[in-house]
Amino acid sequence: MFLTPFNLRNEFRNLQHDFGEDILYIKINDSIKCSCFNEFYKVGDPDCLKCLGTGFNITIEKTKVINYNSMKNTVQHSKVGEIYSPIYTLYFDHTKNPEIKDRICLSEFSENQINIKAVCEITGTNAEKGSLGRNEFYTVQAKTRPELLTQTQNFFNNLSSDNKELIIKGNEVSC
Ligand SMILES: [Zn+2]
Numbered sequence: 339m340f341l342t343p344f345n346l347r348n349e350f351r352n353l354q355h356d357f358g359e360d361i362l363y364i365k366i367n368d369s370i371k372c373s374c375f376n377e378f379y380k381v382g383d384p385d386c387l388k389c390l391g392t393g394f395n396i397t398i399e400k401t402k403v404i405n406y407n408s409m410k411n412t413v414q415h416s417k418v419g420e421i422y423s424p425i426y427t428l429y430f431d432h433t434k435n436p437e438i439k440d441r442i443c444l445s446e447f448s449e450n451q452i453n454i455k456a457v458c459e460i461t462g463t464n465a466e467k468g469s470l471g472r473n474e475f476y477t478v479q480a481k482t483r484p485e486l487l488t489q490t491q492n493f494f495n496n497l498s499s500d501n502k503e504l505i506i507k508g509n510e511v512s513c
Pocket residue numbers: 372373374375382383386387388389390391392393394
């Protein structure tokens with residue numbers, strides 16, 4: 339069957355519905371600096387609980403992605419120094435605009451709690467174009483950043499219950 343771009347988006351939505359996994363997408367807005375940003379070193383305070391140490395305004399949103407690794411039921415490993423950290427391939431729908439350095443948290447959600455299972459940093463993203471040149475979905479590569487796990491969990495533990503609830507319900511929250 340010939341897939342028109344319209345169908346491709348629909349196909350993606352069906353796959354997302356059947357195989358999608360809720361994750362947290364943390365977008366780093368590098369046009370707005372956090373108050374912790376150090377102008378001399380051009381970095382944020384790693385312990386800042388407002389920006390997760392990124393030095394910039396962040397927005398947090400729960401979204402459903404297709405996790406290629408869990409579909410394959412295996413995890414690829416790449417050697418980074420002496421530790422092995424999984425590399426993930428995730429598919430985002432066309433309404434997002436994932437960018438390098440943005441973060442992804444593989445997470446578990448309950449009514450009022452967010453448990454972070456893994457923190458990843460986006461290392462590559464590709465807009466998959468349909469025949470009309472329109473973005474149909476995104477392929478995203480992300481590497482795990484295990485050293486950020488504790489800090490990220492603390493961040494979500496300290497988040498106001500209002501913001502936590504908004505995120506769990508699927509709203510975008512700006513910090
Ligand atoms: Zn900050």
